[in-house]
Amino acid sequence: MSTVLYDYWRSSASYRVRIALHLAEVPFERVTVDLLAGAHKAPDHLARHPQGLVPVLDIDGHRLTQSLAILDYLNDTRGMGLLPQDPAQATRVRALAHTVAVDVHPVCNLSVVRHAARAAPDQAQATKAWMQRFIRPGLAAFEAQLAAFSQTPFACGETLSLADICLIPQLYNAARWEVDTHDLPRIHTVATACAAHPAFAAAHPDQLRPAG
Structure with missing residues (x-):
């Protein structure tokens, strides 16, 4: 099947x-x-x-x-093994993942942003400003929460977790909309480790971008 x-x-x-x-x-x-x-x-x-x-x-x-x-x-x-066995620690990893997947992503959904920007004189600029307004604080909060974990080398330790899987697509959006992330070193450590993993490379949007 x-x-x-x-x-x-x-x-x-x-x-x-x-x-x-x-x-x-x-x-x-x-x-x-x-x-x-x-x-x-x-x-x-x-x-x-x-x-x-x-x-x-x-x-x-x-x-x-x-x-x-x-x-x-x-x-x-x-x-x-995307979540720890310990229920409290698993909840912390879920909370980290949900910071971007539940709180940031929905307000940056294409249909939401189009609706928000439709009355703006410059819709392209309004869209970019909207994305920056919501993505940056979400990633800053993610960075702060990472302090509770050891990035060796992934978000929550030695093995990949739900947090890594949710973070990387949001970082792709951040780069697309020119969100400033230079002062988020923990996130960049995680991104570097994930970028070297074949599963993340194979899933990357640039591998699937339509021709033309």
């Missing part, structure tokens, strides 16, 4: 799931849902995901939505 990921190359939520699939060494087929062309609102995609979002993952005979829920499924079924 094949595994199929319905995603968009620049979607942060899709990026998270691609990282996890590569980490778990699950072969998968990508089906592009072009957000800019409105394909996520087409009837065929709404049948997959009533919210009209990506990603959607068909795996093990199941159709799954919501990236964090998908990550939980992969962690539970593939023994990925």
Whole structure:
């Protein structure tokens, strides 16, 4: 039974799931849902995901939505070890991941930003200002929370965790929108370690950017 990921190359939520699939060494087929062309609102995609979002993952005979829920499924079924066994420590790692995936990402969603910027005289500048306004504080909070962990070399220690998988797509967005992160050394330590990992390299949006 094949595994199929319905995603968009620049979607942060899709990026998270691609990282996890590569980490778990699950072969998968990508089906592009072009957000800019409105394909996520087409009837065929709404049948997959009533919210009209990506990603959607068909795996093990199941159709799954919501990236964090998908990550939980992969962690539970593939023994990925993305969370510590200790419940309190696992909660701290989840909280770190949620700082960007739950608090920053939703307000920087394409549909939200388009709505917020639609009345601005310069929509492109308004979009950039919006992204910087929300991404920078979220990453600064992530940096502060990292102080409770040892980045040796990953966010929470020697092994990759949910926090790494959620951080890296947000850093990609930060670079895209020219968010200043020069004073966040812990985050940059983590980013360097993740960049050297084959699973993160294979999942990177630049590997999937459409031609033209």
